[in-house]
Amino acid sequence: MSQEPAIAPPAGAAPVFGLITPVDWYRMPLQPRERREASIAALIKRQFAGVDDQPVLRRKAEEQLRDTAEAGVEQGGVVLYLSFLEVGGIPLSASLLVSRLHQRFDTLDAVAALAGSGEVGLTKLPAAGRAARLVRREQSRQSRKLGSEFQDTVVEYFVPVPDRDEVLMLTFSTPLEPIADAMVELFDAIAGTLRWQRQDDTGDEETWARD
Numbered sequence: 001m002s003q004e005p006a007i008a009p010p011a012g013a014a015p016v017f018g019l020i021t022p023v024d025w026y027r028m029p030l031q032p033r034e035r036r037e038a039s040i041a042a043l044i045k046r047q048f049a050g051v052d053d054q055p056v057l058r059r060k061a062e063e064q065l066r067d068t069a070e071a072g073v074e075q076g077g078v079v080l081y082l083s084f085l086e087v088g089g090i091p092l093s094a095s096l097l098v099s100r101l102h103q104r105f106d107t108l109d110a111v112a113a114l115a116g117s118g119e120v121g122l123t124k125l126p127a128a129g130r131a132a133r134l135v136r137r138e139q140s141r142q143s144r145k146l147g148s149e150f151q152d153t154v155v156e157y158f159v160p161v162p163d164r165d166e167v168l169m170l171t172f173s174t175p176l177e178p179i180a181d182a183m184v185e186l187f188d189a190i191a192g193t194l195r196w197q198r199q200d201d202t203g204d205e206e207t208w209a210r211d
Helices: 033-047 055-074 108-113 141-146 177-191
Strands: 016-018 025-029 077-083 095-101 119-125 129-138 152-160 167-174 195-197
Touching: 025 033, 033 055, 055 077, 055 095, 129 177, 152 177, 167 177
Parallel strands: none
Antiparallel strands: 016 195, 025 077, 077 095, 095 167, 119 129, 129 152, 152 167
């Protein structure tokens, strides 16, 4: 993963964030709704390509994906990434929700406190600057429904947006408790690629100006 120097946004313009994820992570824009629905349809089509005899499974997968996306929207999410990475034929399930908090915080400790209990610390990202990092473990609703005893490992980064009264929040999650430490290392590596760009340097929709 490459690193790029931070670029201060021009005065009055909303900064755009850049982020590098593994190639097997699917990126889903959550806003506007039309783009979200189109992205869900594209993913389901890809996952069930050549499979015409599993309508019930396909419908359940689509419903679960839509529920996940809508839950992200309720949390202020603008982009959702889902991991389809496999190692030795074993899927490495993980997700990343990029959200924004429309508040100004005097200290990053106050930002981290919003997420509740967990291991909280201050850090500095190579290109994006100072951030608060929180690690916690919890049993998700989906895990409880499946009767799993494993806990999800959640890593959250809170990064102040340059020249804005806003905070960018990266919420990584994985249900793979036995290899949680390795997944946390991956999450930290992805967070380390976060950078700010000028609006005229990219056409990406991952911007604070559009949602």
